[in-house]
Every structure is written in structure tokens, then in C-alpha cells.
Amino acid sequence: MTKETSTAIKADQMFINFGPQHPSTHGVLRIALTVEGEVVIKARPDVGYLHRGMEKLFEARNYSQALVLTDRLDYTSAMHNNLAYCLAVEKLAGIEAPLRAQYIRVLVSELNRIASHLVFFGTFGVDMGAFTPFLYAFREREMALDLFEMLCGGRLLYSYMRVGGVSADLPPGWIEKCREFITFFKPRLKDYDTLLTSNPIFRSRTEGVGVIGAERAVSWGLSGPSLRGSGVNFDVRKNDPYCVYDKMNFTVPLGKTGCCFDRYYCRMLEMGQSAEMVLQCLDALSGAELNPGEVMAKGVPKMFKPAAGQAYAHVEASRGDLGFFAVSDGGLNPYRMHVRGPSFINVAILQEILAGCKIADVVAVLGSLDIVLGEVDR
Amino acid sequence: MTEETIQPKLSEPVFNHSNGRLLMPETRYWPTQMWKSPWSLPTYRRGAAVLAGLITGIAGAAWFLGEAGPRVAPLYSAAEQFALSKGVPAFIISVLWTFIKGAILLAAPLVNALFAVWWERKISAHIQSRMGPMYVGWWHGALQTVADGLKLLLKEDIIPETADKFVHMMAPVVVVIPAILAFAPVPFGNELVYADIDIGTLYVFAVGGVSVVGIIMAGWSSGNKFSLLGGLRSAAQLVSYELPRTFAVVPVIMLAGTLNISAIAGLQAGYWGGIIPRWLIFYPVVGQIAFIVFLIASVAETNRIPFDIPEAESELVAGFNTEYSGMKFALFFLSEFAYVLLSCLLMASFFFGGGAAPLPFLDFLPSWAWFLGKVLILMFCFLWFRWTFPRFRVDRLMDFNWKFLLPVSLLNIAAAGLLIWFLS
Numbered sequence: 001m002t003k004e005t006s007t008a009i010k011a012d013q014m015f016i017n018f019g020p021q022h023p024s025t026h027g028v029l030r031i032a033l034t035v036e037g038e039v040v041i042k043a044r045p046d047v048g049y050l051h052r053g054m055e056k057l058f059e060a061r062n063y064s065q066a067l068v069l070t071d072r073l074d075y076t077s078a079m080h081n082n083l084a085y086c087l088a089v090e091k092l093a094g095i096e097a098p099l100r101a102q103y104i105r106v107l108v109s110e111l112n113r114i115a116s117h118l119v120f121f122g123t124f125g126v127d128m129g130a131f132t133p134f135l136y137a138f139r140e141r142e143m144a145l146d147l148f149e150m151l152c153g154g155r156l157l158y159s160y161m162r163v164g165g166v167s168a169d170l171p172p173g174w175i176e177k178c179r180e181f182i183t184f185f186k187p188r189l190k191d192y193d194t195l196l197t198s199n200p201i202f203r204s205r206t207e208g209v210g211v212i213g214a215e216r217a218v219s220w221g222l223s224g225p226s227l228r229g230s231g232v233n234f235d236v237r238k239n240d241p242y243c244v245y246d247k248m249n250f251t252v253p254l255g256k257t258g259c260c261f262d263r264y265y266c267r268m269l270e271m272g273q274s275a276e277m278v279l280q281c282l283d284a285l286s287g288a289e290l291n292p293g294e295v296m297a298k299g300v301p302k303m304f305k306p307a308a309g310q311a312y313a314h315v316e317a318s319r320g321d322l323g324f325f326a327v328s329d330g331g332l333n334p335y336r337m338h339v340r341g342p343s344f345i346n347v348a349i350l351q352e353i354l355a356g357c358k359i360a361d362v363v364a365v366l367g368s369l370d371i372v373l374g375e376v377d378r
Numbered sequence: 379m380t381e382e383t384i385q386p387k388l389s390e391p392v393f394n395h396s397n398g399r400l401l402m403p404e405t406r407y408w409p410t411q412m413w414k415s416p417w418s419l420p421t422y423r424r425g426a427a428v429l430a431g432l433i434t435g436i437a438g439a440a441w442f443l444g445e446a447g448p449r450v451a452p453l454y455s456a457a458e459q460f461a462l463s464k465g466v467p468a469f470i471i472s473v474l475w476t477f478i479k480g481a482i483l484l485a486a487p488l489v490n491a492l493f494a495v496w497w498e499r500k501i502s503a504h505i506q507s508r509m510g511p512m513y514v515g516w517w518h519g520a521l522q523t524v525a526d527g528l529k530l531l532l533k534e535d536i537i538p539e540t541a542d543k544f545v546h547m548m549a550p551v552v553v554v555i556p557a558i559l560a561f562a563p564v565p566f567g568n569e570l571v572y573a574d575i576d577i578g579t580l581y582v583f584a585v586g587g588v589s590v591v592g593i594i595m596a597g598w599s600s601g602n603k604f605s606l607l608g609g610l611r612s613a614a615q616l617v618s619y620e621l622p623r624t625f626a627v628v629p630v631i632m633l634a635g636t637l638n639i640s641a642i643a644g645l646q647a648g649y650w651g652g653i654i655p656r657w658l659i660f661y662p663v664v665g666q667i668a669f670i671v672f673l674i675a676s677v678a679e680t681n682r683i684p685f686d687i688p689e690a691e692s693e694l695v696a697g698f699n700t701e702y703s704g705m706k707f708a709l710f711f712l713s714e715f716a717y718v719l720l721s722c723l724l725m726a727s728f729f730f731g732g733g734a735a736p737l738p739f740l741d742f743l744p745s746w747a748w749f750l751g752k753v754l755i756l757m758f759c760f761l762w763f764r765w766t767f768p769r770f771r772v773d774r775l776m777d778f779n780w781k782f783l784l785p786v787s788l789l790n791i792a793a794a795g796l797l798i799w800f801l802s
Contacts, residue, residue: 016603023695038607038772129683129769135506195766201684202768359607360693360771 013041020049024127024363027373031350031362040362043354045347050377058337062303063089063163066334070324071157073339074375076119078154079112080317082161087242087313088324089163093306095297100290101165102243107281108151108160109243109315110274111178114185115144116318117267117274120370124264125196127367128205133196140188143181150174165296175286182275182282189272197268206261210353210365213258220349223342224320225266226369230258236316248277260368267370303332319343319370339378343371487558487716494715494757495523501758502765533704540601541701549599550702550709552592557713557720560585564723565640565732565749578639579631582724583624586679589713590616593688596710597698608697611772612688616679618779623675625787626668629794630658630728639724643732652738657731664797667790669729671783673756676721677763678779680714684767687775722756 016033019025028049034042054073058066070081083105090097097105122137145155150171152160160167196202212222217230227234235252237245253269255262284290308330314323320342327336346369354362461471496511500518503510511519537543563578575581590613597609634642648656659665678685689697699710726732730752733745770778 014603024693038611125768129686130767132502132506132765135508139507196768199768201770204774205768205771358771358773360687360769363693 012036018362024123025366025373026123026371027376029347029366029371029373029376031354031366033354033359033362035359038358038360040354040357040359043351043362045350047344047347047373047376050373052378054378055337055339058334060333062332063093063306063334064302066337067162068157068159071159072374073341073378074116074317074319074322074343074372075156076372077112077116077318078156078158079108079148079160080315080322082158083109083243084313084315084317084322084324086161086163087315088311088326089306091311091313092309092326092328093163093304095164095300097165097297098291098294099244100169100285100292101295101297103281103284103290104166104170104295105161106243106245106248107178107278107285108148108158108166110277110281111144111147113274113318114271114278115141115148117271118144120267120318120367121192121196124367124370127363128196128202130196130199130202133192136188136191136195140185143184147174147178147181150177162296162300164300167295169293169295170285175282178278178282182278186272186275189268192268197265203261205360205364206264206368207259208257209260209361210357210368211257211259212349212353216349216352217258220352221345222320222349223345224316224318225270226263226320226346228252229255229263229266229368231256231262234321236314236321240314242313242315248280250277260364263368263370305330305332314340317342319372319375320346339375341375341378343373343375344378347371347376487561487719488712490719491712491715492523492527494718495526495711496520497757498761498764501761505762505765527708530704530708535704535706536701538601538701542599542601545595545599546701547706549592549596550706550713552595553589554592554709554713554716556585556588556592557716560720561716561723563639564720565643565727574638574640577637579627579637579642582639582720583620583627586717586720587616587620589717592713593698596702597688600698600701602701604694604696605698605700608688608694608700611694612681612698614772615685615688615775616681618776619675619678619685619783622671622779622783622787623679625784625791626672626675627728628787628791629664629668632791632794632798633658633661633664639727640732643727643734646731647734649738655731655734655736657729657734659729661797664790664794665729667786667793669725671787671790672725672728673759674783676725677760678775680717680721680760682714682718682760683764684770685775686769687772718757718760719753722753722760725756726752 013034013036016035018031018033020028020030025031030046030049032044032046033040052072054069057069061069067082067085070085071078073081086097089095118137118141122134122141125131125133125137148158148160149155151174152158152167154160212220212226212230214230214232217227217232222230223234231254233252233254236242237248237250238252250273253266253273255266306328308328310325310327312323312325314321316322321340322342323340325336325338325340326334329335350366350369353365357365458471462468496519499522500510511522513519514522514525537546560582563575563581565574593612593616594609597605597607597612600606630642631637634645636642636645646655646657650656650660654660657665659669681688687693687697689699694700699707702710726749733747733749735741735748
């Protein structure tokens with residue numbers, strides 16, 4: 001704390017460093033809180049404790065090598081990062097992935113969305129003081145991670161996708177395992193509702209707390225479930241379909257008021273929609289019309305030089321609109337790679353909605369925005 | 379799971395045909411398999427099964443000891459006769475006996491903590507579809523708490539630089555001593571009471587209230603802003619919930635006509651129509667409301683979820699005990715469980731007839747076995763709440779107390795007056 005800030009605080013106010021070492025900042029976020037008793041007067045999120053210079057690191061690797069960096073951005077939904085990067089580079093180099101690879105990409109994206117939202121569900125419960133949902137969520141997430149492990153050997157950082165497709169086709173027996181998971185998982189959503197969603201204490205903690213109106217949400221550039229919780233119907237999967245999302249049959253759940261509960265429940269409903277999409281993809285992939293084994297575009301070398309130019313591609317990641325902006329100068333490495341991380345943009349709104357909340361609400365609002373610091377700080 | 383299912387089948391490795399990676403072994407533990415096997419009932423049923431097993435076991439042990447009890451009593455009187463014949467003055471024997479009895483009965487909160495921590499861990503594990511501690515001790519991690527206690531004893535005792543060292547050191551002491559002293563007038567069964575004083579009820583609430591001072595001391599002296607907030611929250615919460623908790627007992631005192639805890643328990647012996655026990659909880663409306671208010675306020679008094687805002691982990695890190703480590707932390711823990719036990723003992727005495735059997739033909743078990751069984755069921759409620767509910771927000775917590783619990787408990791006192799007038 002500098003001398004200026006210490007003199008600026010009145011005697012009856014208290015300055016609290018909420019983080020970077022705090023159990024519910026979900027990483028190393030620091031929020032500088034000025035509180036008067038239990039009420040927050042001013043809040044300023046302070047990011048950058050996990051900064052690794054990712055965007056610069058992209059420039060020192062060729063396009064194939066740089067893929068592994070994307071896993072480390074939002075590490076709970078690494079598949080989406082892979083996908084957004086691959087789409088941007090494919091657009092830049094004029095490559096198109098085969099249809100089977102596109103189906104697999106959608107499949108693993110939705111599976112990863114389930115795994116990621118389960119982390120949200122568990123940690124949001126812990127933020128509210130309910131520890132039990134956490135273990136239920138992680139029990140189911142473990143099964144999704146096992147499926148990913150079968151697929152690519154990784155359980156957190158997959159690097160499964162490649163520029164031009166995916167690294168391997170689905171192994172034998174995987175589709176049955178995946179169906180088994182979905183049939184196990186779908187009834188669990190009702191369990192979660194009885195355990196946490198319908199709990200009156202939980203409702204009183206989240207309903208009407210941290211309200212973000214639709215206009216404000218748009219003007220701060222929110223995306224993903226945090227935006228749809230405010231009732232704004234924007235989903236990259238619907239509004240700018242990529243891969244085979246235009247062939248998928250799904251609805252986009254919307255909230256009404258934009259309070260913490262709406263954001264929470266949007267994610268819960270999204271998990272059900274993702275499960276449906278996984279089944280649709282499995283149905284398509286189990287047939288023979290999608291040439292089994294053909295998961296890479298032909299003739300993509302390990303090192304390639306796209307023509308000078310720029311390309312932007314975005315996907316609907318678990319936390320929102322994740323975009324990659326790639327610039328090529330005709331060389332082996334990207335000239336510039338910019339990442340539009342949804343968490344980084346979502347975290348900015350904290351400074352506006354936290355003022356006037358209770359200290360306990362800080363945790364609720366932060367949890368409901370569901371940020372991942374790997375993506376915020378990059 | 380047996381040994382062989384954990385081992386991957388090395389003879390038949392399965393590889394992914396396209397990238398050559400080893401596939402997930404078929405033997406990998408999947409929850410779907412767990413739900414299919416007979417042991418994997420839905421978790422609440424497992425919790426109930428464990429509870430039933432424990433209570434049956436403890437009741438059986440109590441019955442065994444009750445059989446042995448009459449054989450021990452002659453030993454005591456023989457020892458007394460022997461000492462008297464050797465010329466030892468009678469008052470020395472009585473003083474010694476008081477000390478021995480005191481040591482036995484006041485060790486209850488200490489032994490209770492050992493048991494309750496293990497029980498909480500097992501119950502929470504089964505609620506959360508896990509096994510909990512399984513290795514330390516001979517049976518299902520039974521000695522886990524002993525191991526943890528030893529670890530806490532050996533841990534370095536850290537006093538933060540910014541702490542007020544004397545107050546910081548005294549706080550756990552101020553918390554734990556009243557927690558043990560408050561057990562003095564509580565009956566553990568017929569005749570098993572250390573100080574059978576006539577104002578027992580008042581004494582328990584008065585002494586128990588002192589611990590709040592210790593918690594505020596801990597919060598204030600730690601030199602940590604989160605601790606300070608925790609201390610302030612606990613000051614507000616514990617003082618407010620003291621009121622409905624005490625008012626909830628007033629109908630009990632009115633109906634029983636005494637403040638002596640064992641007398642209150644004793645008055646509830648007998649049965650209406652030979653079937654329904656004359657417990658206070660079966661008094662229409664008044665009894666049930668008093669019990670529920672007392673239960674809620676007791677959970678709040680013991681700082682447990684959903685009322686654990688003074689030590690809210692996700693908001694205040696650990697509130698007033700953030701800066702405590704080693705044995706000092708263990709003392710806070712000890713006092714928490716001591717108060718849980720105390721609340722359950724009081725509830726069993728006030729509302730569930732102490733050691734009275736629930737049905738006339740069941741009184742072949744000794745009174746203290748029934749008492750222990752009731753206390754364990756009530757303790758299970760505390761654990762059950764803790765591992766199911768989220769946490770209240772601090773202002774809702776106060777609203778709930780002042781706008782709901784307190785008016786209800788006051789109305790209940792009036793209702794008790796009407797009931798007494800009606801009965802007479």
C-alpha cells in the first residue's frame with residue numbers, strides 16, 4: 001500500500017487485500033477492497049500475478065509448436081483453446097479440416113464444456129460454503145477426464161487438436177464409454193438441483209446479488225454464460241457457427257435479471273445441452289459415412305509458412321467468446337498472436353458491481369463470473 | 379475393491395490404433411461401476427447404515443457395561459470400607475472421590491473431541507461418496523484423530539509478528555476452559571452428574587457465554603484484518619443467538635418448574651397412555667417449537683455451517699483462527715466439539731427425557747445408554763447440516779435471528795403459559 005492510498009482511507013474504513021493468496025479468488029487474483037464494516041465501498045481487481053508473456057512466446061515458436069501454449073491459457077477448458085487457435089491458423093493458411101475431425105472437435109469441445117462447468121458448479125458451491133457439491137462435481141468430471149485420457153493421454157492439458165484436424169481418431173470402445181458417461185451424467189443434473197439449486201440459503205445468497213443489466217453487460221463486453229445470464233442472446237455457436245455447430249440441435253439458455261443465480265443456472269442448463277450435443281456427435285461418428293481414420297487434412301506439413309496476412313477466429317469457450325487473432329509475415333513463426341480471453345474481459349466488470357456489496361457477496365459475484373486466472377493473466 | 383482389480387492387466391495391453399498410446403485400462407475405477415455394485419447404495423443410505431451400525435454397537439457396549447456396573451459398585455464400597463478401617467478420615471475419601479469423578483466426567487469433552495472428529499470425517503465422507511480415513515487404527519481409521527492430535531502437538535507454534543502476543547496466547551485458553559467447565563451440571567445418566575446444582579440451566583448458559591470473549595480476543599489479537607472481521611462477526615452472531623437459545627428453554631423450565639437439569643430430565647419419565655413418553659418434545663406445539671429454535675440457535679452458537687460466518691473459509695480465509703497453528707488451533711477445535719456435545723446433552727435432557735427409554739418395554743437398557751444414543755443421533759443432525767447446507771450471509775443471519783427466531787421463541791413462552799393454564 002502506498003502512502004497516498006493509506007492517507008486517502010478514512011479512519012472508519014478498512015483496506016483489505018482480497019487475494020492474491022485467498023481460498024476463493026480461484027487463483028492469484030487480487031481485489032483491493034475498501035470496506036466499511038461488512039460493506040464494500042470500493043473494489044479494484046488487480047491482475048497480472050500469473051503473467052507468463054504467452055502472446056510473446058507464440059512469436060518464438062512455429063505454428064505446430066505454439067499449440068501447446070494454448071492449453072495453458074484457460075486450463076479447465078483446454079480443448080476450446082486448441083480449437084480457437086487451430087481455426088485461426090487454418091483460416092490464415094487456407095487449410096480445412098475433414099468433416100470427421102470437425103465432428104470430433106465439436107464432441108470434445110462439448111465434453112470439455114461439461115467438465116469445465118462442473119468445476120464451476122463445485123467451486124461455486126464451496127464459495128457459498130457448501131462443500132459437498134464439489135465432490136459430486138469432481139466425481140463426474142473425473143469420468144470426462146478419463147475419456148480425454150483415453151483420447152490423447154492428457155488429463156488437463158490435452159494438445160489434442162492439430163492445425164488441419166485432430167491428432168488421433170477415437171480409439172475403439174471410446175464411443176460406448178462416452179455414452180455410458182452421458183447416461184450416468186444426465187440424471188446427476190437433477191441431483192445437483194436438489195442439492196444446491198433449490199436450497200433456500202443458496203437462493204438467498206445468489207438471487208438479486210451482483211445484478212448486471214443487459215445494457216451494462218454488453219457495454220463491458222461480457223460474453224458467454226455471464227452475458228447470457230443477463231438475458232442477452234449471444235452465442236458464437238449460434239451467431240457465428242464454426243465446425244459443425246450449424247448441424248447441431250441445441251438451445252441457448254438465457255437468464256432474466258443478470259444476478260448471480262441466473263449466471264449460475266445458465267451454466268447448469270448448458271451442461272444438459274452439451275450432453276445432448278455429445279450424443280448427437282456420437283451418433284454421427286459411430287456411422288461409417290464419416291470415413292473412420294480420416295481426421296487430418298491431407299498434406300499439412302509440420303512446419304509451414306502461411307502467406308503474409310491476418311486472420312481472426314473465435315469459438316464459444318466455457319467462459320465466453322474466445323478469439324485468436326493471428327498475423328503472419330510469411331515466416332515460420334506467427335508475427336503476432338493476440339488472444340481475446342473472455343475471463344480477462346469479464347473480470348473487469350468487478351470494479352463496477354462490487355461497490356455496495358457485502359464481503360460475502362464479493363465471493364458470490366466472483367464465483368458466478370467463473371474466471372480462470374490462467375486466461376486473465378496469460 | 380480387491381487387490382487384483384487395482385492392478386492393470388499387463389498381459390493384454392490395449393493400444394490406440396492410430397497414435398500408439400496405451401488406452402485406459404478396463405480396470406480403471408469408474409463411478410458407474412461403483413453405483414452398480416451392491417455396496418454402492420445412494421450415499422445417504424450408506425450414511426444411515428453406518429449410523430445404525432454405530433448406534434447398535436455403542437448401545438451393545440453400553441448394555442454390556444451396564445451388566446458389569448453392579449459388579450463394580452461393591453468394589454468401590456469395599457475400597458471405601460478398607461480405607462475407613464485403616465483410619466483414613468471420611469472427608470478425605472469424599473474429596474478424593476470427587477476428584478476422581480470430576481476427572482472422569484470432565485474428561486468427557488476431551489474424549490468426545492477424539493470421537494466426534496473421526497465421526498464427522500466418516501459421516502461427511504459417506505455423504506460425499508468417499509470413504510474417509512481408512513488406514514490409521516485397526517478399523518476404518520478409528521485412530522485418525524489421535525494421529526492428527528499428535529501431529530498438532532508436534533507442530534511449530536507460530537505467533538504472527540503483528541499479533542498482541544499475550545492476548546493471542548490467552549484466547550484459546552479463554553475459549554476452552556468455559557467449554558469444559560460448562561459440563562459440570564450436565565447429567566450423563568441417572569446419578570452420573572458432577573455438580574447437581576439447582577441453577578444448572580442458568581449456569582450452563584452463563585459459563586458457555588464466556589467463550590465468546592475468547593473468540594473476540596482471538597480475532598482482535600491476531601493482527602490480521604480477516605481475523606478481525608471474523609471476531610466482529612462472532613461477537614454479533616453469538617451474542618444475538620444467545621437470546622433465542624435461552625428463550626427456547628424458558629417453556630421447558632416453566633413446564634418442569636425447576637432449573638436443575640437432572641430434575642428436568644427426571645420429570646419426563648413415564649408414559650401417556652402407556653405408550654407415548656412424557657418427553658417435552660411431545661407437548662403439543664410448544665415442545666416442538668422450543669426444540670427447533672433451540673436446535674437452530676445451538677448450531678449458530680457452535681459456529682457450524684450454515685452459521686459458520688465467523689470462520690467462513692471462502693470469505694474470511696478462516697476468520698478468527700486464521701493465525702492459529704498447532705495445539706492452539708486444536709484447542710479451538712476442541713471447544714467447538716465440546717459445545718456441540720454440550721448442546722446435544724442439553725437437548726437430550728430438556729426435550730428427549732434424558733435417559734428414559736422411548737417405549738416402556740425397552741427399558742432393559744441402562745439409562746445412560748439411552749442417553750448416549752439420543753446424544754449421538756442429535757450430533758448426527760449437526761454433522762448432517764454441516765455437510766449439506768451452504769452458508770448464510772451475515773445480514774440474512776441477523777435478520778433470521780431478530781425477525782424470526784426471537785419473536786417465535788417469545789410467542790412460544792406465551793403459548794407455554796397458555797398450555798400450563800390449560801393443563802391445570
